[in-house]
Amino acid sequence: MSKNDDILIGCHVNMKGPDFLVGSINQALSYKANCLMVYTGPNQSTLRTDLERLKIDEFKTIAKNNNIPLEHVIVHAPYILNLATIDESKYRFSIDFLTKELMRAEAIGAKYLVLHPGNAINTTRIDGMNSIVAAINKIYAKNKFNVILCLETMAGKGNELGNTFEEIAYMLNKINDKEHIGVCLDTCHISDAGYDINQFDDVLEQFDQIIGLNNLKVMHINDSMNPRGARKDRHENLGYGHLGFDILNTIVHHPKLTHIPKILETPWYKGYPLYKEEIQMLHDQKWFDVRKNYE
Template identity: 45%
Template sequence: MMKKYPIIGAHVSMNAPNQYLIGSVASAVQDGANTFMIYTGPPQSSHRKPTNALNIAQMHVLLKEHNIDPQDLVVHAPYIINLANPVSESTWTFSVDFLKKEMQRCDEIGIEILVLHPGAFTKGTSEAGLAKLIQGLKLVFQADLKTKIALETMSGKGTEVGINFDQLAYVLKQVGAEQRLGICLDTCHMNDAGYNLNQWDDIKAEIQAKIGYEKVLAFHLNDSKNPIGAHKDRHENIGYGTIGFDNLVKILWDEDFKEIPKILETPYLGDQSPYKAEIADLLNKQWSDPFKNSK
């Protein structure tokens, strides 16, 4: 397979009206993408269709037809998983068990990268939350599966953990699982957590020193509605936010991360998907103000 770089796509739907994974591939192709991200079921629910109903074989035929490498695809874990909860043992146990099931589903679908929000310590402490996250990850990695977990960088709202590279580096070191645990860099979350993406080279140096480039498994490429360090989480369309088009282009085309999938999670404009226009602009390295009549 002759890959084209960069590897860019968006968070697409997977539902019955669009024949599940068949529709996911179709959406990506329509967007001009060479990767995509999905949920395997509702993000706020544990209800799941059996994987044998998702048209997995047909998906892989279509991926080959459109020169999309399944190793570049991403699944996002559901939001109801909170491995960092130190105050509710039932919530934590549910999270561990459900994450194992999601990893199994990824293996069955043939997608290796599972992005996971590290979680929140709720009424506990940050230290206790990180300890529970580490404990939970060690348990889920006992399963003999191919799935890799990419801990997402978080914005620092509420009691989230995983809000800086020091916390993420600590978790990675304590868990081990060298070949199966890494991070997902979310540009909106990084901006809101206090990282100035105008200084991308400095951020890269910190990543390399504390975590290592090889641990970066995915990117979420989003602009932000918020100023640096706002500790919120409001994604903006590419070029319309405080990060800016040029910074996001630089990240997309960075040679050190050219083989890492970049996923857009930018807002719809009413019922209009932004992804085709945003992907075209990013690939052309030229912002066209595509939503000037909607913004």
């Protein structure tokens, strides 16, 4: 096994014209990533390019030729969806648009679609979670998707749902299609939500007992600008935040997590992405001050 194959580590990459998914996969390869995550359009709007223009076949060929299986391609749903809303029109919109996003992920060949569960605005947390469950059950009852929908662990900012393992488990347990539901664990988010990531084996044991490690499908690897329990959700570059490189490196190389694609969503620095260097640091298991290269 070569150095760049010993862990599954990649990052969020752009998906924009004129190259669309071909540009996405080539960008990931330029970072030496062996998995990747894309949005199928702007993450804050409904604008979407027709599937016929996304260069899906060429994308799949490049991925295959570079030993990146499609199960290591992750799609992230846009942030504008809220399956917990009490507004009927927004609820119907969220269901319809998530259905379309699942269709797009299916066409791309992605195995996982990551979703921020929702925000309980002017409603109770239980009612909000029940609305999320009802929406997902409705979508999968009407459509036969192969894509696995992954609820992301959240930081607890505002009225976010899913910031505790118990809330994630509550929703998972009520979703009917167990084969097509999973979890995405975000290191920044769980720290911001109050979990002590420096005791990661204990956190992982909690996750296993409450949610089930078999349900963990994707991970987001991010440092945090804020201390544990801050509920802010501000990602930081590896080693520059409150989590630190060492524990994130330990998590990435954890023997129980080797099969799980891990995605960096760290910020750009002075207009430059640091993904290539961060991925290399994780392969080498050694941190260096990458920002000085961009001063």
